[in-house]
Amino acid sequence: MRHSTAHIMAQAVQELYPGTKLGIGPAIENGFYYDFDRLQPFSDAELENIEQRMAQIIKQDLPFRKLEVGKEEAISTFNQKKEAYKLELINELGDTQLSLYQQGDFIDLCRGPHIPSAGKIPAFKLLSVAVAYWRGNENNKMLQRIYGTAQASPAQLKQYLNQLAEAKKRDHRKLGQELDLFSFSPEAGAGLVIYHPKGAILRGIIEDYEKREHIKRGYQPVIGPQLLKLDLWKKSGHYDNYRENMYFTEIEGQKYGIKPMNCLAHMLVYKSKLRSYRELPLRYFELGTVYRHEKSGVLHGLLRVRGFTQDDAHILCTPEQLNAEIVGIIDFVQQVMDTFGFSYTLEISTRPDKSIGSDEDWERATNALINALECKGLAYTINQGDGAFYGPKIDVKLKDAIGRSWQCATIQCDFTLPERFDLCYIGKDGKRHTPVMLHRVILGAMERFIGVLIEHYAGAFPVWLAPVQVKVMSITNEQDDYVHKVANKLLEHDIRVETDTSPEKIGFKIKEARLQKIPYMLIVGAKEKADVTVAVRKRGAGDLGGLEFDVFLQQIKQEINQKVN
RNA sequence: GCCGACGUAGCUCAGUGGUAGAGCAACUGAUUCGUAAUCAGUAGGCCGGGGGUUCAAGUCCCCCCGUCGGCUCCA
Numbered sequence: 001m002r003h004s005t006a007h008i009m010a011q012a013v014q015e016l017y018p019g020t021k022l023g024i025g026p027a028i029e030n031g032f033y034y035d036f037d038r039l040q041p042f043s044d045a046e047l048e049n050i051e052q053r054m055a056q057i058i059k060q061d062l063p064f065r066k067l068e069v070g071k072e073e074a075i076s077t078f079n080q081k082k083e084a085y086k087l088e089l090i091n092e093l094g095d096t097q098l099s100l101y102q103q104g105d106f107i108d109l110c111r112g113p114h115i116p117s118a119g120k121i122p123a124f125k126l127l128s129v130a131v132a133y134w135r136g137n138e139n140n141k142m143l144q145r146i147y148g149t150a151q152a153s154p155a156q157l158k159q160y161l162n163q164l165a166e167a168k169k170r171d172h173r174k175l176g177q178e179l180d181l182f183s184f185s186p187e188a189g190a191g192l193v194i195y196h197p198k199g200a201i202l203r204g205i206i207e208d209y210e211k212r213e214h215i216k217r218g219y220q221p222v223i224g225p226q227l228l229k230l231d232l233w234k235k236s237g238h239y240d241n242y243r244e245n246m247y248f249t250e251i252e253g254q255k256y257g258i259k260p261m262n263c264l265a266h267m268l269v270y271k272s273k274l275r276s277y278r279e280l281p282l283r284y285f286e287l288g289t290v291y292r293h294e295k296s297g298v299l300h301g302l303l304r305v306r307g308f309t310q311d312d313a314h315i316l317c318t319p320e321q322l323n324a325e326i327v328g329i330i331d332f333v334q335q336v337m338d339t340f341g342f343s344y345t346l347e348i349s350t351r352p353d354k355s356i357g358s359d360e361d362w363e364r365a366t367n368a369l370i371n372a373l374e375c376k377g378l379a380y381t382i383n384q385g386d387g388a389f390y391g392p393k394i395d396v397k398l399k400d401a402i403g404r405s406w407q408c409a410t411i412q413c414d415f416t417l418p419e420r421f422d423l424c425y426i427g428k429d430g431k432r433h434t435p436v437m438l439h440r441v442i443l444g445a446m447e448r449f450i451g452v453l454i455e456h457y458a459g460a461f462p463v464w465l466a467p468v469q470v471k472v473m474s475i476t477n478e479q480d481d482y483v484h485k486v487a488n489k490l491l492e493h494d495i496r497v498e499t500d501t502s503p504e505k506i507g508f509k510i511k512e513a514r515l516q517k518i519p520y521m522l523i524v525g526a527k528e529k530a531d532v533t534v535a536v537r538k539r540g541a542g543d544l545g546g547l548e549f550d551v552f553l554q555q556i557k558q559e560i561n562q563k564v565n
Numbered sequence: 566g567c568c569g570a571c572g573u574a575g576c577u578c579a580g581u582g583g584u585a586g587a588g589c590a591a592c593u594g595a596u597u598c599g600u601a602a603u604c605a606g607u608a609g610g611c612c613g614g615g616g617g618u619u620c621a622a623g624u625c626c627c628c629c630c631g632u633c634g635g636c637u638c639c640a
Contacts, residue, residue, distance in 0.1 A: 133636055245638095523599075
């Protein structure tokens with residue numbers, strides 16, 4: 001249906017703007033796009049015209065007709081129409097028999113299938129114009145792309161448009177500013193995050209949680225340097241394969257690379273002494289800050305930055321231990337994602353063109369990953385050629401509260417770097433063996449994860465994560481002393497609290513705390529002060545009435561300890 | 566990096582070549598109030614940076630920085 005809508009859009013465009021040439025027009029998640037070769041970009045007004053023309057075509061209910069033609073006939077058809085891009089596609093297709101689809105006077109090269117007729121499209125809307133390179137190659141001509149959505153019913157279209165609006169409201173860049181979590185500064189540089197106090201608290205809470213979870217699972221914290229000598233990056237293959245993403249510096253004639261990954265230092269820890277098979281597996285964990293020179297155009301709030309901190313670990317183990325280690329990581333991911341209320345799907349990425357290592361190693365590594373997933377009975381899809389340069393990987397795509405998916409966790413299997421670095425252990429047989437290395441992150445990058453979390457919770461963090469958990473406010477300044485008494489009591493129990501003793505009316509104070517999405521407001525007036533109680537107002541639930549202070553304290557402590565979502 | 570749009574007060578935004586504006590926030594004063602905005606006043610600007618056109622530039626042109634929407638790439 002979506003693909004058919006793309007055809008109708010192309011028909012409308014060519015009718016309204018003759019001479020516009022066709023690129024391709026596939027269906028995508030929730031919608032479709034079509035690329036057009038045209039000098040000027042489409043304006044909003046033109047988009048509306050196209051939309052109206054499409055509605056007319058749909059009303060006419062033109063049937064989609066499939067035409068089976070030979071290659072020669074297809075070429076002559078598109079030659080006549082001067083559709084150079086379509087001709088390029090036809091020439092690349094090996095098939096001698098091609099299918100075309102036609103509705104009205106419009107004919108397109110297309111594998112199909114299509115709905116029977118245009119009238120079967122219940123609801124659609126054109127969303128935006130953008131530009132894209134022909135065939136995604138930046139050396140090719142830029143085409144004008146129109147994005148649209150088509151849905152099974154007008155109600156579903158409305159729901160989808162609402163979801164887009166909801167996503168916009170949750171934008172972490174907007175919330176990050178409103179909640180005073182972080183900023184960027186052109187003076188500091190693009191893609192470099194400045195954490196404000198509340199953002200730093202949030203990150204600290206997540207990091208503390210992670211450190212404990214890692215130690216529980218037998219990981220050992222290590223810390224590597226921010227710079228390592230250039231020769232080491234040459235040895236690892238980063239210089240050959242990853243140079244364009246790295247920052248370099250030189251001092252006193254010595255060249256250094258700023259680390260874009262943490263694995264080198266972790267291997268140096270391993271190498272610092274002779275290892276026995278009895279020590280393995282060794283699991284080194286680091287909240288490692290790395291810098292990568294990302295192209296300026298790809299930077300995006302916290303989700304794509306140039307300096308970020310990974311919850312990184314490298315596991316060195318024997319080939320026999322590999323399966324159990326991968327399974328252990330998957331369990332770890334599952335437990336952490338449950339805590340934050342995410343579900344997820346899995347993908348395996350295989351060998352890319354630019355890579356190091358032997359084919360046998362790649363096969364062993366890929367099989368190890370597949371094996372572990374099969375053991376766990378987990379479903380996965382294959383992403384051909386999308387692995388890291390040193391090994392294949394399992395990517396975890398998590399799904400947030402409004403159904404969007406994000407890539408955070410990744411597990412990479414590596415037989416190559418341990419060999420390049422001459423890592424070894426003495427086996428049972430008294431001989432030297434090369435260990436296998438697993439690279440893995442659970443949250444991925446703190447920056448990206450925090451960005452995703454902000455959008456997932458729409459800024460309304462559960463109590464255990466909220467930078468300010470409780471705001472205590474007085475009805476009149478007569479209760480200010482009691483406000484501070486309550487706040488100090490909460491502070492003694494490690495609860496993050498703010499007070500509001502301004503001479504404003506209580507409605508105004510509540511409004512401000514609401515905008516800051518603070519989970520609990522404690523409102524105290526003369527009555528509460530006299531009774532040593534607090535009037536509790538819970539985010540999302542409203543006024544809960546009076547509670548004895550100690551009862552409230554126990555309740556919130558329990559909510560924090562259980563990490564209630 | 567590439568294409569396009571944008572950049573004016575802390576924030577959101579007006580200002581179409583001729584004296585830099587509003588609302589919110591901030592500050593000062595008054596108000597002491599029971600669950601989503603009390604009133605009055607004050608202050609706040611290298612109009613992103615640099616260069617050019619012009620009698621005159623926030624406004625037009627060029628370069629740089631940054632942001633946004635895409636492409637490509639990625640944790």
